Amino acid sequence: MKAKIIVFSQQGSTRAIAEDIASGIRMAGNDCELADLTDTDPSHPGVCDLMAIGCPVFYFKEPFNVADFMEALPQGDGKHAFVFVTHGATPAGTLASMWERLANKGYQVLGAFRSYADSHQIPIYPSPTHTHGHPDEQEHSEAIAFGQKMAEISRQVNAGETDLIPEPIIAPEGWWTERAVELSQEVLLEMMPKFAINLDRCTQCLDCETACPVDGIAIVEAPPVSRSLA
């Protein structure tokens, strides 16, 4: 079996987890290619039997560029897939959202994985952060085991054991994912540095559009777009 893991990672934690998962898939006797999402054309994600998408959680969601990438994928026609994220506090509904996006595209989703990661790039957090040192040894081991499990389930489902296909995960309900996420977003919006496009000074050099790691800016639109939480 050939697997392909497509990962977006700004600071390297999600990439490290992707490498663990890939080694688990290889330990189970399979080929596994690792590709950066930013270097991959979503309309030609590559020939494989098992595809995975991984990313950090940004503002309790998959980053804009990852959501766009998944929407631009071709129909999966039942191809096996799985999703994974790293996060500082909570993935909230991110895994459920990514799962649903792939399922809506016709992929057969077989699982989801999450790990804590250091949030040192968030300027309002004290240093060292509450997740300093993550992913840790245990999370690396869990990621390797998850890769092995995904490869094994894919093989067994192909052999006819369709009862192993899991139910889609759903966003956890309750205070934490609803009101707490809302409150945290309000606090983040208040405290994080603000980005605004000054139309009087903008020369449309496109530097900001090119530099934005999550494809959140479209300067040539009229009016220019800066995608934000709200």
Ligand SMILES: Cc1cc2nc3c(=O)[nH]c(=O)nc-3n(C[C@H](O)[C@H](O)[C@H](O)COP(=O)(O)O)c2cc1C
């Ligand atoms: C802009 C931004 C928003 C973030 N939002 C969240 C969040 O909503 N929930 C969370 O648990 N972690 C959040 N984090 C922490 C990241 O998910 C964490 O640092 C990430 O796993 C790092 O992955 P990477 O090293 O692959 O880039 C955020 C980080 C950044 C930079």
